[in-house]
Amino acid sequence: NAGVTQTPKFRILKIGQSMTLQCTQDMNHNYMYWYRQDPGMGLKLIYYSVGAGITDKGEVPNGYNVSRSTTEDFPLRLELAAPSQTSVYFCASSEQGAGSNQPQHFGDGTRLSIL
Amino acid sequence: QKEVEQDPGPLSVPEGAIVSLNCTYSNSAFQYFMWYRQYSRKGPELLMYTYSSGNKEDGRFTAQVDKSSKYISLFIRDSQPSDSATYLCAMRGGNNRLAFGKGNQVVVIP
Numbered sequence: 001n002a003g004v005t006q007t008p009k010f011r012i013l014k015i016g017q018s019m020t021l022q023c024t025q026d027m028n029h030n031y032m033y034w035y036r037q038d039p040g041m042g043l044k045l046i047y048y049s050v051g052a053g054i055t056d057k058g059e060v061p062n063g064y065n066v067s068r069s070t071t072e073d074f075p076l077r078l079e080l081a082a083p084s085q086t087s088v089y090f091c092a093s094s095e096q097g098a099g100s101n102q103p104q105h106f107g108d109g110t111r112l113s114i115l
Numbered sequence: 116q117k118e119v120e121q122d123p124g125p126l127s128v129p130e131g132a133i134v135s136l137n138c139t140y141s142n143s144a145f146q147y148f149m150w151y152r153q154y155s156r157k158g159p160e161l162l163m164y165t166y167s168s169g170n171k172e173d174g175r176f177t178a179q180v181d182k183s184s185k186y187i188s189l190f191i192r193d194s195q196p197s198d199s200a201t202y203l204c205a206m207r208g209g210n211n212r213l214a215f216g217k218g219n220q221v222v223v224i225p
Binding site for chain 1: 121123156157160205213215218
């Protein structure tokens with residue numbers, strides 16, 4: 001029972017480089033989310049998707065892009081990496097929308113440092 | 116004023132003590148209230164979910180919501196070392212996103 005799988009677990013980038021954080025879920029959930037978690041700052045929503053082909057911005061979308069071509073996959077793209085994007089990134093999925101009694105299932109995160 | 120306030124200060128308690136955590140919020144549209152537990156180097160997992168004002172118990176955990184005061188609490192009875200984790204409150208209003216608190220790191224000392 002894999003749940004939500006994120007790759008890579010760790011990455012160091014140089015300023016200006018780009019990369020894609022991968023997220024895959026095997027629970028056939030329609031809803032998927034990307035968050036960032038900075039030390040002592042809780043979770044901030046970057047982007048979310050309510051189904052294949054549908055995405056929307058969260059609180060902090062600047063500097064990121066997403067796509068949702070399949071139900072299973074929800075990659076997050078960083079273009080022109082900046083030090084302010086150093087963070088831990090979490091992908092999550094849920095059967096129903098945020099706030100229902102269906103939980104959001106989180107992956108174990110990608111720790112990203114930009115130097 | 117932030118939507119959700121949670122004092123992020125670490126909390127150390129001896130094994131068997133009661134742990135008390137709380138969050139306040141400013142948006143009266145919030146209707147759904149959750150507590151997530153996050154172990155080190157792991158993603159958060161849902162611990163408790165409540166909808167209405169009042170108390171909800173699940174084993175050693177009690178979630179309390181007071182909508183009139185915009186205040187929610189989580190109590191852990193008979194705390195165990197395995198309860199050592201960060202606890203995040205979360206809540207949702209009318210849109211499709213959760214607002215999270217900053218999280219409380221709890222350490223239960225054997």
